[in-house]
Amino acid sequence: MHSAAPVGSATGLARAGAFCARHPKWVIAVWLVLLVAALGGRKAVDATFSDQISLPGTQSNTGAGLLQSADPMAGQPNGKVVLHVGSGAVSDHEQAVGATIADLKTLPHVVSASNPVTSADGRTAVITVIFDVQLKTLGHGYTGRLDEATEPARADGVQVAYGGDLDQVVRTPPDETLSESIGIGAAVLILLIAFGSVAAALVPVGCALVGVGVGIGVVGMIAGLVTFGTSAPTLAIMIGLGVGIDYAVFLTTRFRQDLIDSGRPWEAATRATGSAGHAVLVAAITVAVALLSLYACGLTFIGKLGFAGSVAVAVAASAALTLVPAVLALTGRHIDRLRVRRPVAETSGGHDSWHRYAMLISRRPWPFLVVGAGLLVLIAVPLFSMRLGHVADGADPKGSKTRTAYDWIADGSGQGFGPGANGTFTVVIDARHATTSTGRITDDVDHALQGTQGIASFTPVAATSDKNVLITTVTPTTGPQTAATSDLFSTLTGHTLPDALAGTGAKGYVTGTTAGQLDFRDTVKERLPIIIGIVLVAAFLLLMVVFRSLLIPLKAVALNLLTTGASYGALVAVFQWGWGDELLGLPEPVPIESYVPMMMFAIVFGLSMDYEIFLLSRISAAWKSSHDNTKAVGTGLSITGRVISSAALIMTVVFLAFTATPTVVVKMLALGLAISVILDATIVRLVLVPALMVLMGEANWWLPRRLDRHLPHLRA
CATH class of the missing domain: 3.30.70.100 (Alpha-Beta Plaits)
Structure with a gap:
């Protein structure tokens, strides 16, 4: 049994929870008005979504500028x-x-x-x-x-x-209704099994749906001012639904435990908001900071996707901290109506299965640590063969207009133009400052292209009317998403053109859609370490302040990196190696979309911190009351094991439901996030974290006194 803290000692969040619990109908009415207003505003606003990307200073961007200055029509869509x-x-x-x-x-x-x-x-x-x-x-x-x-x-x-580029027009906009329905239905079923009653299952899902509706409405209205990527709405729904249900589940679980411990409904809602609410708030801030850190890569396209996700997280957390306590207070003890089994909240007592499991880890931490870490390392192995690129129209469903056009053009049997015709390069030579005649430059470039492997054909090098720019179109022997075409781009920009133009005063650039995609890939790869560094430092500092420890945040950062590596490895195996392409409706293996690893890192790191914070907050509370590290780890694990497992399973199913979308990038993000969440919530949070904390003993809670005096005080 858990003693309930007096309501009189309420924090700011507890006072807010108390207000919502005492005025539930007003709070619910406000959220319903917000829902109608947000969705109505989304329809009224002329939202714009586009995947158009500008990369100043790159090969493709400079070449496109030269091409458009020489021939304005050449730069038109x-x-x-x-x-x-x-x-x-x-x-x-x-x-x-x-x-x-x-x-x-x-x-x-x-x-x-x-x-x-x-x-x-x-x-x-x-x-x-x-x-x-x-x-x-x-x-x-x-x-x-x-x-x-x-x-x-x-x-x-x-x-x-x-x-x-007509694929942007004719490709059918994805209908996420099926994915959402599958995810919601599965979430209700899981909660029904976990909580044991229909009411307890419906409250978290219903509140999360309201939050998602408001969130997607707000994102849609912002899209009237800011152009988001086409996957932004789906990403916002996916993340908002996942964290929204999770946050509501954590609060509902704490509320039901308080009721089991004989608390009154409004007091239980207040205490749930004041205790679990802090963990929700810290977790939401962590996810939002991780997503907003994507702006640091300098690519506004990716930064805006992170911004859309952070808006959804912020609204989901707001709904959890206000709407959920209002609904819980209004529901009261009817939360256990329509039971399917005996209601269970955080724990069933000192001898339930979670307590026994926690004690087992405490007695044998090394075997759990070695097996758990070894499994994650094994899953991460494919990561080392990851190939970033762009998923072309060849990955669209067979029979679609875009896939049909792609196949007709790519047919190399004589009926089409060959696979490289779907990913041609335009070579642009700036001869304005040339010290050699354009005729000589033309001959040199022609000879260099003829001697370059991987080129199926190229058009005669032609000069513009003022002789300042030379242009030719190069057709690779391979399709746009192959490694060979990527290698050809590197060869053209790194060797063929520089060698051919050496000493002439002219400069060559490779541009076009495929070149732009490869430049984008290289830019993302170059800036990924910046994002990783920012997210790691921010997470370390936040956990250090919250839990007053150096080892706990260090452990969290290391384990989250291991989780991310494993999810990357699984993604490579499924999409790039083709181990699951048929199950996902893909006609062939595809490269990993260039910005997916960066997006995944921010999202995975943020979401994994949710479970870290909920687990550590209970362990920290037990440590402060007993100062017995092993007992604190066992108590925290036994109390949170059931809810973390249930929440993770819900989020995993929600993400997996979005693999049904026809958009390959969304499939990648959805599967990657699902794998990372289930690995993090099982192997990491329920095996590696308790095993490591048992082994580290009281050193878990060490923080230099001088540093402790200068740090602000937060709690989860």
Whole structure:
């Protein structure tokens, strides 16, 4: 049994909890009004989501600037309309194709539509359509206009699909309703088993859903002012739902334990907010800081994704600290209505299974430590073969318009242009300060490209009218997401062009969509250590202040790194090695999307600290009352083991539900987060942390007195 602290000793959070518990109907009404207002505001705002990225100073960005200055049309957004016939040639349908090109030119925001470029056998042709706006702003509804414009070709027996940057228009926006429903349903089932009653299962989920609704509404309204990446709403829902349920579960568990210990409902809600609420607040701050640290990488695209996630976390924590105590107070002892088994909260007593397990670890910490750490290291092994890149349209579902266009172009049997045609490079040579004639430079570049392995073909090097810029398009022998194409980019920028232009005064750059993606990958790889350093230092300092210890935060940082490494390894095995591509609906193995490891590190580190803080807060409280380290570890583990396991299982299922989305990047994030959460909450929090803390003994709680005097006082 746990003695209840008097309500009179309430902290600020406890006073807030007391207010919410005494005025539950008003608090619930306010949240419902916020929900309606947020969702209504999201619909009213003209939100913009785009994956457009600018990388000043990079090869691709400098080359694109030169290209646009020489030919303004070259820098305009464009897409590909791909035509294909099963037999004969596209040219056999000249009149219908001509009518299609004419209709494309009349579409809103279309600047021009080129004559078709035909494959060697004539069965596939590509029309390049240039627009005067970024394609993402056209919206998915624009697909209907494209279909109308290409109807003459289809009516004449020509098949039509859309590729290139038109994928931003024609790719069906992901419907996350199924993922959300699966996640919520699984969460209710897990809570029903864990808590033993229908009411206790529905309260955390219901409060979390309100928080998620408000959070996604706020993100949508902010998107009217700030352009988020296309995956931002899904990321906000996924994180908000996961942490929202977790936070509500921690508070509900503490509330029910207080009721079991004979507390009154409003007092129990107050004490739950004052005790577990501090852990929720510290955990939420940790997650938000980790997500916001993504801005330190200098890439606003990634920083904004972190910002969207931090908004969802902030709203989820606010709902947990205000809405949950209000609902709990209103529900009162009816929390155990419609029982399916005997209600259990934090612990069933001094001899339950969690106490016995805690004592087992206390007696044999070394075997648990070695086996647990060894398992995480084994899972992390694939990490060392991780290959970052961009997931191309070739990973889209078979039968989709984008995948069909990609396959028609990539067909190397003579019907298409070869796999490299989906990821061409544009070589731009700045000859404004050349000391050699452009003719000589042209010959040197032509000769260098001919001698470079991995090039299927390249167009003749052509000079602009003022002779200041030379341009050629290089087609690799391999597709855009292969390692060979990445190697070719490095060869062109590091050897081929510098060697060919040495001593001429001219400079060469490689640009285009694929080059931009590879530059983005290299930039992310270069700046990942900055994010890791910031998150590690912030987490260390926060835990040191909260738990007044040096070893506890050091242990937490080391174990979180181990968890992250294991989740990276699992991601490589599934996506890059292809161990689970069929289960996830992927047609082939794909590289790890370049920004996924950075996003995962911030999110995983933040979420793993949730369980660290909830476990350590109980261990710390037991240590302060007994000053027996082994007993404190056992008590903390036995009290939190059930709730951490249940919360982690819920969050894992919620994340796994989002692997059903067709967006490969979301699949990666969802699976990576699910694996990291389950590994962290089982192997790390329930095995490695207690084993290490038993072995370190009273040294866990050592902090130099001089440092202790200068640190602010926080508690979890």
